[in-house]
Amino acid sequence: MSRRQYPFHLIEPKWQAKWDAEQTFRAFNPGQPVPDGHPFGIRHSLAGKSPASAELPRKFYILDMFPYPSGAGLHVGHPEGYTATDILARYRRAQGFNVLHPMGWDSFGLPAEQYAVKTGQHPRKTTEENISNFTRQIKSLGFSYDWSREVATTDPEYFRWTQWIFLQIYNSWFNLETNRAEPISTLKYPTELQGKDPLPRVQADQQAGPAPAPNLEARRRAYRDSKRLAFVSEAPVNWCPELGTVLANEEVIDGKSEVGGFPVVRKPMRQWMLRITAFAERLLADLDTIDWSDSLKEMQRNWIGRSEGAEVEFQIPNSKFQIRVFTTRPDTLFGATYMVLSPEHALVKEITTKEHAEAVKRYQQFAAGRSDLERTELAKEKTGVFTGAYATNTVNGEKIPIWIADYVLASYGTGAIMAVPAHDTRDFEFATKFNLPIIQVVQPPDPSIDWQGFTDEGTSVNSGFIDGLPTAEAKKTITAWLEEKGLGKKTINYKLRDWLFSRQRYWGEPFPIVWKRDAAGNLQHEAVPEKSLPVLPPVLDDYKPTADGQPPLARAQEWVQLKSGAVRETNTMPQWAGSCWYYLRYLDTANGRRFASREAERYWMGSERTAGMVPLIQAVEWPKIARNLTERAFDDGKRPPFAVEFSRVSDDLAARIRQLCGEDVSDFRHSLDVYAVRHAFREHGIGPLEATRGNIAITIEDIERLPEILEHPDSVSFDDVHKPGCKRFVITKRINGIIFVVEEEKSRRGQLQVVTFWKKKATARDVTTRAPLSNTSENDRRSEATKSTDQSAVKPTPGVDLYVGGTEHAVLHLLYARFWHKVLYDLGHVSTPEPFFKLVNQGLILGELEFFAFAPSGRLPEGFVSSELVKDIKEQAGTLVGTHKATGETMVGRKLSGHEKDVEKRGEHFYLKLQSQIRVEARSFKMSKARGNVVNPDEVVREFGADSLRLYEMFMGPLQDTKPWNTNGVEGVYRFLGRVWRLFIDEKAETAFEQAETTTPAPTDELLDILVLNGAISDMAAAPAQLKALHACIKKVTEDLDGMRFNTAISAMMVFVNEANTWQTRPLPLMRTFLQLLAPFAPHVAEELWSRLHSTFGQVAPSLIYAPWPKFDPSLLVESEIEIPVSVNGKLRDLIRVATDADSSTLEAAARSAEKVKPYLEGKTVKKVIVVPRKMVNIVVT
RNA sequence: GCGCAUAUGGCGGAAUUGGCAGACGCGCUACUUUGAGGUGGUAGUGGGGUAACCUGUGCAGGUUCAAGUCCUGCUAUGCGCACCA
Structure with a gap:
């Protein structure tokens, strides 16, 4: 190993141990005693007290997304977000906030369970090993987490409350009148279920004989159960055979499982569902109240998929049936030339004629057998059959055929559509294929556009009473007409579906639910009493599902069968359950009576200080x-x-x-x-x-x-x-x-x-x-300016003040957690309607740039082909594969290494140096084990230290951007820390230290005492130029931290250090302040130098963590003279030095007489002179 | 196909109000320290030209005294959604 720039290997563990022992980063709840001597208490004069909310400083809750502790450990993507939040947490602490910055584990999950199935090792053991590895890695980076608040979703004391919240949801219903969740006890029964009358009049004629009273109670129960926010459904679900479980819609991407990419099929099963759809409107509307990125909000909006339209009834002549459809384009009603039902639609069997029964049945079977994947992949080709039945077009009485086709989804809208082939792409394709009539009802605004397949807005034609109306008006008019005639009504539809909440797994929270037989012998679900929580999973020796396909929990019959005769629910909750509320548990982790005390919740999540x-x-x-x-x-x-x-x-x-x-x-x-x-x-x-x-x-x-x-x-x-x-x-x-x-x-x-x-x-x-x-x-x-360095510049915000994480949770965790939070809010358990006020997405970190040259497959390595001859280049199995444009041969990209790697850029592209006509592909890939381009933070820490890793993660570029890793870049910031070190430490002492280190068998941090301060540092007044450099640095770092521009903050510190290196003297107070700026970014080296600085001058070092953030003095930054550019006709010609406050006429005179400007003015007429004081002068001549 | 975002040296990126393009770092070049250098230090580094100077922020236009920045139209890349009626 090359010589170390500074002894980070001794410094970093030393300070990590100190922070641990001192519990430096503990966040104090209202009412909690602040121990004597804790630096937080000293800073805020709360030592030995138990401050109430109002006595505590303002809160700042800064949160990282809940990691799943995988067996693979951290990769460099994790610490990117963690470093950003850590820097801000340290900065806010210095500003005087009470900072809550916790870390914990979303530890239920499939990999530990799969390992258990394979080896029989209990998933808890695997999970605990992984957690301890993650903890070690994260701690080695020196993050300022309050480890006393660590949680794990797999901890029974944690999932007790996950189960408790589930029961809150189970025991609630959604009141449409108040637009919120309410306890199930406030549910009013419909008239026929009210009172004592066991035989409501409405039902009397349908019900044979008098029903006994228990029947009423059973029907009430059925009604109640159907209204709960957690309910049981028998609908077809996403079944993933490979994973052996069902999945939520959000977990299915392109018909494949999000985890593993396995095929998913539709299968009817009895499952627990959570009624998230009831909250669709609020989940949508409240996006406007929170500070998230536009793209993230847009993803949530898309997922919720609100569309406004109308429901319209279509009669089937000579029958008692009618078909209700949903359309967003009621203005095209006159163009509906046929109807389509989804193959699963209940009416299909009622209306199909005898002649078509056989074909319809066959088609239904065909459609049911197709997986979602097949349905989407084969989407290009429409399929369907005619039912033999006809409906009447509601607006014009036309007789139109009814088909079934699987391009109509049972689960969206009403599961049936009116087809308007002229103005809907799918209907157009279908009608073309099956020769159905196409009638124009919308005239495009531009007459040169073909109306066939025109789906935008225009003007209604061939549409009776709405002819001539623009689309928006036409919609309104016809909807009003439908409502008046009782044939339809304005409706809002959502793409969002209810959340399929049960999984056929072992390693998840058991449901706090038992099933009992009622008087009629039907199984009914019932909540486990709160006092029996948590419901623990049973001990198993085999974690596979049972032979008859039941979840693994069903193997534990002694657990399932209760003495009372009731049986336990054997499904478990999905992984998302635990992460739906973990940010609330952090508020008060040790609380055994409530998921978090009301006081703690109000202090950390509320915005009382507004x-x-x-x-x-x-x-x-x-x-x-x-x-x-x-x-x-x-x-x-x-x-x-x-x-x-x-x-x-x-x-x-x-x-x-x-x-x-x-x-x-x-x-x-x-x-x-x-x-x-x-x-x-x-x-x-x-x-x-x-x-x-x-x-x-x-x-x-x-x-x-x-x-x-x-x-x-x-x-x-x-x-x-x-x-x-x-x-x-x-x-x-x-x-x-x-x-x-x-x-x-x-x-x-x-x-x-x-x-x-x-x-x-x-x-x-x-x-x-x-x-x-x-x-x-x-x-x-x-x-x-001066205010911005303290708390008063930070607007109090409700909920989590800053949440940083990747976009992968855009529609999963972030939607689910908002939903749970709203339920808890409605029921009065939390004080804000939204959990995460500000959310920032960190960008992906890609692997290092790789170069590829193409050659025909099988003939590697000779015969490279220039990449412009290769088309359809795709990533495949760790390399690039394409097709030769001329020959059609498959071309394979070979990763270049060694001197082959020498490439040069000409124009837009890279070419080989040795064969300069060969163009090569340059790409950065997502880090993955398969590619072998994963960077392990442990190695970076070993070679450069945690401070360098932290600094580099932030120096790469804006937090939100995707950017490639480059290990050479780490060396750059590492050298910077070396320069900082030598700014403070005497070189001779350093040599002595190194010798001592090599001769000591087991060097400890005591050796650091050999080091002495650089003689240039002395307790003297700073020169104006030095003060200016420092205050420019304070300003830039402070402003950039507020704007989360870490990369430019670091470069400002580099500028300062480069300048300070040239100074003969380094005044103590100035150098001391600089360490405060550096501390959030590189806390270990800053602490070491801070303590050495103070001890050298015989002072007791105050806590660096809680030292008040420095303020900059704008008056020190004022220049008396500045250099401003002078241009002639917009082209830069000279620079002039002038007094900062020089007025326009002075500037103009100086500019006209500038040496290099004069020649351009000779013989020309000055038409105009633009003078912007303090900025520039532009002279326009002709 | 639809929607959103992005485009600046060899590379990562600065330029926060339209006002000196390329801060800072990597890489590269030269010099220097050293017994040695995968160390430290100094200087240089968008391209062309000995130079004055010319030219330059994906492409083509436009607005302006002045455009990386604003407008219009393209192109490419990335992300998201995708039979959602």
Whole structure:
């Protein structure tokens, strides 16, 4: 091994042990005693006290996604997110927050069970071994977790509460009137099940003979059970034979299991389901209240799949049957030329004629036998058969045939469709194949477009009373007509299905459910009493399913059969159950009476410190859209910009506000108006300002009547809004106690507008929430530079303040957890409707860049073919495979190594150096064991130390981006830490230390005492240039941490160190402050140098972890003279040095007389001079 | 097919309000320290040109005194969804 840059191998374990022993990172709950001497207590004057919520500093809950402790251990992707959260946790601690930063294990899972099936080893043993390996690896990276709060879902004291929450769900129903979950006891029975009358009149004629009273109770029970949020269903489920279990919709991708990629088939089975669909609307609407990435929100929206349309009844003549269909295009009703039922539809057997019975039956069997995979893969070819039956088109009385086809899904809508082949791609394909009539009912706006297969909006034709109406109007008109005639109604449908919640596995939470026979001998489910929780899984010696296909738990008959005669449920819960609520257990892990105490829940999850404000809802919009629309509207030359109708408060938003505070804002215009109008005015120089339409929530007049309407201290005048330098404006308006705050701010990706609706609790003056949603507003930092270094710049947020993890959980964990949280919220167990306020997705880390050259398969290695001759290049079995464009031969990519690897880039592509006409493929792949490109963090730590790994993970690029690993890059940050080290440590002492280390048989950290401080460090006043370097660094690091731009923060520290290296003297206070900046990123080396720095100068080192974060002094950063560029006709010609505050005329004069500028002005006429003070001068000549 | 995102040196990436493109790191080149160097230090490094200078942010247009940044249209890559009526 090469010489170490510094003795990280001794430093890192030393400080990790110290933090462990001191419990440095313990987060204190309200009411918990803070031990004497704990640095948190010392910082906040709470030593020896048991502070209540109000006495504790503000909370900051920063969470990593729950890892599954796999046998493979960590790879470098894990520590990326963990490092980011750890840096922020340490930063927030230094800022004075009470930081909750926990870690634990989502430890139920298939691999341990599969290993148990194979070897008979209990999955708990495998799980515990894996957990201890993960713990060792994570601890070796020095993360500041509060390990006293570690949880594992497999711990009975944990899953006791998972089972308890399941019972809460089981004992609830969804009240559509209140739009929330309520205890099952509030469920009202329909009239026929009410009272004592055992024979309701409605049913009297259907029911033969008088029914005994127990029958009523049984029917009530059936009704009750059908309304529970956890219910039993017999519907077809996703059965994965390979895994031997059923799967939720979310776990099936392209007809294959998400885990393992095995085929999945539909199979009817009795299963537990959770009624997540009841929450679809709220899961959708509340996305607007949380700060997640747009792409993630979009994924959830897509998964929920809300679509508005109408349900329409179609009569089958001469029968008692009718078919109900769902359509999003009721305007195309006149074009419905046939109908299709899904093969499983209940009416199929009723309506099929004798002649077609045989064919229909055969088709049903064919469809049932096809797996989802086959159905999607063969989607190109439509199949189906005619039933022989006809229906009447509701709008025009036409007789249309009824078919069955498996392109219609039983589980979506009503399982039946009206087919409009002219304007639906699938119907068009089907009709073409089976020669069904195609009638045009929509005229495309562009007449040159073929109407056949045109699925966009246009104008209705051949459609009776809606002819000539644009699609939107046509929909409204015909829906109203249908409702009036009682033939249909407006309906909203969701793609989201109920959550299939049981698994045929051993290694999961047993259901707290038993089955008992009722008087009629039917099995009925019943909750296990709370006091018998947790229900533990039985001990087995064989973990396979039983021979007759029952789950493994059924093997333990003595466990299944209770003395009472009841039997236990033998399914177990899916892995997602435990991760649905783990963030709540962290709040109060040791609590044996509740999943977390109310006080702890309110302190960590609530937002009580919002100065009397509760955020009701937040909407984020991109004004770009608004601008486009505005400009487009302008292009047609007719409409003024402010009449554009795009910015009403959306229906969902309005509904949400109505629900929360009873205020109807559905007629309000969105704040986008302000922006769009402002923009349009500026662009076109139109004035004065006037709104031409009413019902605008925040109107131009409102802004002008500022004194009356805007009494908020943060409000700015309309002029300020216009001012080019004003990047952010805040407008508030109060209506019936609700404060509407419109904020515009700059995000990383562009202009972002945030509308916050606050419900006010206290006086108007309390409503000061200047800090932005994401804590990143540049404007805030500029205007309140000194403030931004402490807590006041951070807006209090409800729920988890920051959650970091990969996108792989976008529709699984994140949807399920939101659902459970809403149930708990409705039932009053938690105080926020959403669990995770801000969520950031870390990007994938790919393996190192690899080069491939193609050769015909079988003829490797000679005869490389340039890659532009290869088409359809795909990754396959660890390499690249394609087809030769000319010969059609299969071409295989060979990974280049050794000197073959020498490539050069010409233009867009890479070519071999030795055979320069051969173009090669360059790609980074996802790390995988199969490719052998996995980087093991243990090795990186061994060679470069944990601090280097942490630093490199952050230095690679923005957290959210996908980026390739490059081990050379680790060396770069490692060298940086070496330079930091030598900035502080005397070189001669270092040599002595190294000699001592090689001669000592078992070196310990005591050897570190040989090291002495670099003589350049002394307790003296810093020179102005030194202070400036430091404060520039403080500013940059602080701002970048607020914006989670770790890469640029690190480069700012590198700049500082590069400069400090040139100094003859290194003043102690300055160097001390620098270590505080470095500490969140590289905590071990910072601690070591911090302690050495203090001991050398005879001081007792205060806790680095809890030392207040340094503030920068803007006055130190002011330059008296600056260099500004001068260009002529936009081309840079010279730089001039001028006083910072030089005015325009001074600048212009200096620019005109600049040495290199003069020649360009000679003999030319100066047409215009643009001077931007402090920035640049541009001289326009002709 | 639909939706979203991204595109800057040999590589990872900076450039936060339209105002000096390429910060910082890797790599490369030269010098230097050293008995030695897979160490440290110094200097250089977008491309072309001896130079003045020219040119340059995926491609083609546009707006502007000024565009990596704004607009329009392409192309490529990545991600998500995919018979959802």
